Amino acid sequence: MNESIATPYVDPALYDVVYSWYHDDLAFYVDLAKASRGPVLEVACGTGRILLPTAAAGVDIDGIDLEPAMIARLKAKAEAVPLKVRVSVADMRDFTMPRRYALITIPFRAFMHLPTTEDQIQALRCIREHLEPEGSLVLNLFYPNHAYIAEHRDQRLPEREFAHPVTGRPVSLWSTQRYDIVRQTLESDREVIETGEGGGNTTHQYRFTLRWVYRFEMELLLRAAGFTRWDVRGGFDGRSLEHPHDEMVWTAWKG
């Protein structure tokens, strides 16, 4: 293990290449924001993969993210459009915004960056305080798939092959996932292999750790943060949560 490997969030340009192919959640979050009857806050908005199209659709949306580099890239992308955005650097566990929101979202499993139960409860409490009385929180998390973990743990596996969004040349993404079942953590080492102009390869590496949450555990977290009403679905299409390979899509209402 190389301890010097960085998180994906210190190199936002690389981040945008790596996730350039991912759109599964985009329509869901943009439509949700468009249907909102008041202002929207996106927590962990990153480089604006969802926030920018949402703002472009005319939604009154603010964004926060922990990483200054990600926010800087988001702003640069907005300026290039040009699009006016209100985004700032803030920690989802402890932030203060001047207004309250009808909808707060945490897309793309960003809630799983919170390492402890205390962190999770603090974030949910802080978010709940920023909701209007009728407001709701929407977030998605993967359900820990035990069969998948048993089969794939500790192996270096190809994750995705795709065309570079700028050069069009092939990029391959590899991952090695280490799981601590009892701690409920997944440490993922990623390699991004870009094919150069002359055919030579450039490899970038990054690492992140996610703490997963089980279904009933999430209900207890919401309850601990003061929520009294919630719903979980098994995907962005609204199907019921039934299988360990489903994506948990949670909605929690302030009142």
Add this chain to the structure above:
Amino acid sequence: MERLSVKRAPERDESEMSAAPSSVSTSATLMPSGEPLLSPYEAPDLYDLLFESFVFDVPYWMNVGKTANGPVLDVACGTGRILLRLLEAGVDVDGVDAFPLMLEQLRKKAQARGLEARVYQADMRDFTMPRRYDRAICAFNAFAHCETTDEQIQALLCIREHLEPGGALVLHMSYPSLSLWTDPSGEPVLELRSTHPINGNTLELWDTRYKNIVGQCQRSQMEVRELDAAGNLVDSQRFETTQRWIYRHELELLLRHAGFTRWDIRGGFENEPLERDDQQMLVWAWRD
């Protein structure tokens, strides 16, 4: 008695099962339809034939009981596998259990040993005892019979109310391992084999498990088969039960919701740290 490890068939799709809303028992969705079977706790004779000789956890509970600075409550005491041993060791122990036939069996056994057992039929989610305890114990995965989050919190609240200040709940739950969920659903597995103490026949416990991974729920259909020396089936009894499994961080949240502020979760009867999913959770939660 011999614990058997049985080779299992490859994994099967769980797609026929569905998760139920969180506050509703998941058990109804798990089983093939048909007449509901008896609970194993309605057949205490057979229960004792299978489990009375289990001693893997006895030294642990003897130590918990003997080191208590006041009375002990055994929650889900069953036929007294632990409670009667504590009584014999002079521990001031009361017991509650939801199943009257289990308690009847416990009292019979106590009488035969010249012991006076104070045990009461009560649901662990809602009971009232006249005194408070220095330790409340809940052994052998009994807490897995609370099937919903609300039931779990109710039971913990009720137990906590029965603790003296400084008293502790000591709870044993197996950690739900990867293999619990990835082993096949719906196929009989030979769980244990023992010898009938009276007639010398072989007793086999076959367990067919239906699992709802997202619901953290396991429905077991058990068949106890009695075989004579020639291997002929002379008796067969069938039961069913449901267990709702709990993960570590979830358990901590449950304790918090029930008003506990201090706890320690160990990984086994030797107080080893909890690090692997094939370990046992031994939970101490104190009422401060």
